[in-house]
Amino acid sequence: MNIDEIKKELEKDLTLAKNIEDLNNLKNKYLSKNGIITVLYSNMKKIPKEEKKTFNLKINHLKDYFNSNYEEMKEKFEKELLADKLEHEIIDISLPSKKIKRGSKHPITRVVEQLEDSLLSLGYTVFDLDELNLNKEDEKIKSLVEDNISINKKSLQVIYPLETYKYNEEKNKFSQNMQLEGLVIGKNISLADLKGTLELTLKKVLGIKTKIRFRFNYSSLGQIALDVDVNCFNCATKGCSLCNNGFIKVADAFMLYPSFLENFNLDNKIYQGFRFNFLIDNLAIFKYEIKEDLRLYENDVRFLKQFDRKDEENEVK
């Protein structure tokens, strides 16, 4: 066979190659130890001297021709092979995921934390009244004020969570309530300051569109006492078992008696203050629309597990 015939055969072989295996067989046929092209080189000796140069050139061309075709086709076959492989790896992306379970935070805790965050941003400090180890709340408040009001610092802005319990004769058992109380003492504090503080805090926790109503209340605890209501979500304010004639009370508050401030040697012409008390149970009932108030302290895991996501952010100017 002369070189031209070999090239013709090679061209034909290449067109017949259908995959990498065929291609490697061809490599074997032409370029292995006994391959057709390799053998051509060994035939060089028999070639007359003056023809050697052109003969060598021709074989090189042939070899290059093979190699370039080989590489090109190999790349093509590999691509096809990969595409084919990927196609066989198709999955049903609509099948359910492998679930990752989250734990949950109790709704009472959630509301307390949100109120705390809102009030912290207004400069309040959170106290733990129980750390004072006193039995009576009034005494605790008194020592809280005494510890924090001094000659240099005559103002105070604190909150403290309170777990209260009271005996319910009707149900013949104790009912537990969570509260977050606050106390503010400072110069020129008025009812408007109290109202603004409650409004801002409640809207941050409940959402800016929440309708908040202030209701005067006679109280022996302080001067100008008030209750704060929101509209019942359950009955369109017609009145139901969750609410009082369509309203749910979520906080109460009062301005401090001047005599309270005198106890701490504060001039009541200059200093004023207020106390407020958020009713966490009712806030949680309203915020999460819990239609059975029993659920709050029942701790059924089917109830608890629903509180496993982040609360929405409520923007308040």
Added chain:
Amino acid sequence: MKLSRNFVKDYIDLDDKLSIKEIAETMNLIGNKYKSAYSLIPCSGLVTGEVLECSMHQQSDHLHVCQVDVGDEVLQIVCGAPNVRKGIKVIVAKVGSKLPLGIIGSTNKRGVISNGMICSIAELGLEHRFLEAKDSETIHELPLDTPVGIDPIKVLELDDEVIDFDLSPNRGDLLSVLGLAYELGAIYHLQVKEPLCSYKENDKEIKDVFNLSVEIEDCPLFIVKKIENVKIKESPAFIKNRLIASGIRSINNVVDISNYVMLETGQPLHFYDADKLGDTIIVRDAKEKEEVVTLDGKKRILSSEDMVIANKECAVGLAGVRGGLETEVVPDTKNIIIEVAIFNTDRISKTSKKILSSEASNRFGKGIDPIRSYMAIEHCCDLLQKYADASIVKGIISHDKTSKDPKDIIITLEEIRKALGIDISKEEVLNIFNDLSFAVKDRSKDIIVTVPTRRMDILTSLDLINEVCRIYGLNNINGKLPNLSFGSSNYNKTVREIKNKLINLGLNEVLSNMIVKEELVNKYTNDKFEAVIDNKNTFRYSLLSSLKDIYDYNKLKGNDNISIFELGKGFYIDEGKVKDEQKLAVLMSGNYYLGINSQKIDFYVIKGILEELLDYLGYQGRYSLKNNSIPLEFHPYQSANIILQGQDVGVIGKLHPNETSDDVYVFELNLRKVLSFKVRKMTYHDIPQFSSIKKEVAFIIDKNVISSDLITSIKKADGKLLTNIEISNIDSSKDENEISFQLTFYDPKKNISDNEIVESYEKITSNIIKMFKAKVKDK
């Protein structure tokens, strides 16, 4: 206090367009709470009708088929009442009308269509105690001259609405229709019209026929009036119905008038049968063990703390609380002695608490305005003459030590503005006092407010600021924030971080009851302590008693997979004082889900939670588990004390089968103790620069050898290059345990050589073989 809208309209022109709920809410906003606001007759769609024809139902021995003219149509109605007959005027509930028993529909009664219902009074929804037998047994017959097609509730004068108030104890003045009228007047800017009286007196003088002797100081006012020749009969409808709306049953015209005037003025009145009483009243302290039979027929035994009204012979009434049976006004009573008095509020409260409370004692206990006392006498005489044909003896006998001068209080505009934080004008302030019917004198630098005697609750300028605030309206005040410059705000973040950590570990937070059954308080702990008991209620010491309750509850509800925690307080008494300690408890049972795998909860799962938490808090490597003293409620061989730096800080393990038949794992940490240990500063350690080499080794070893001892010995045997030991497998299926370890060797200075590892490995294995009589399993 139940307020009848019709009643209060006598004194104030309330806009008919205002709904009763609107009025109630407006009153509510100014401090007058209410329980409910409702129509006295909760019905709609009723009309008057005339029975044109009435025939027996073919298929029934008691039903009648009636043709009833209701004005715009004639309805066929089947009626079972015994008194239904042709010609009577009746109350008809048309198809679609609402009654307390439901909505009336068109029905088929044994083959005859009935388009509506003829009603009895009972079916209109009045409380049972206001009804007589005939009201439920028979249909109501309206006067024969009643037009057809009009509202029968109006004909009956029962078209009233009621607000049931729940008033503040300091507002005794509001226990009267007049008092509430003044409040409504203040809100709606309306003038209150007090009742006008126009009775005539006869020629007799009371002083000639009656004697009064008040022997005690706690009766500052006592007025006696005599009435003759009363005719006792049924009250007119308006009195009867207003009493019903106010929650009081009608008895007869005379008794009703005493109640009516009490409701109107707030001043309780008492009527004596003058002929039984005699010609003398003595007001005195009761004698020890003195007896009086009150109107309810009960014998009351008194002490000298109580006050009585007596005649010459004996006590005839319990002063301020209840009259006596002996001198009661009865149907044939002719002459009456009226008592109007004021008693010491504290003494009345004491007696009524001890013996019985009444509408009267409730009012006496909160204070009475003496001006109202005189008004009550006047209006009472007026009504008795009008509705009981009474002849009224001239004059009164009175013992009066009361002051009727109104109080003057000085207030400044500045004071009001400062307290409320609003720019209210002087004119607005003056208008508010005017609306409250308080007289004012504007002295430019201040205002003198004259507070009427009825407002006994107003004592100082602070109370006046309250009044301005109430009427101005809290909801009209613009809120702002206090202008205060404070230091940094602060809170204890750790509690939140612990909660978040446990939630990230898949646990659910619970909040449980701090009060536990007394027999539970000593459980789940070996601590010796004195429990806190308040009012027979025991406060928990261990949170686990609460968590176990929650577990049981969930189990009962069919919830099997429970992973819960609580961060709360346990209580005890130390040196006579209540102390509390912050604790953290975890309870797990069933399957635990974290990541994509679920696994049956065992000791090692909960131990993992504990370790993850302690490591997170920064105590890695400083704690261990030791089986020192496990409380009885724990499995003795699957539980341990949690030791942090040598201190017992809690307990972990499986609950004892005596506690529950399920596999329940718990731990409790004394968080206060745990957090009292300082945590090392978190600093960065450089990442390894050389490669480490891992090697597996498996020992066959006696079952009594615990793994932590094995690990300690392995560490000791080498110590230099061995940087990590992990148990990769435990096979305890045979007589001896087979424990596989993965050992990690690392040299921070260079790449480790095979020779060094072989050397280390030999040291470790020979040591373990020697110490524990173990064998190395060939690989």
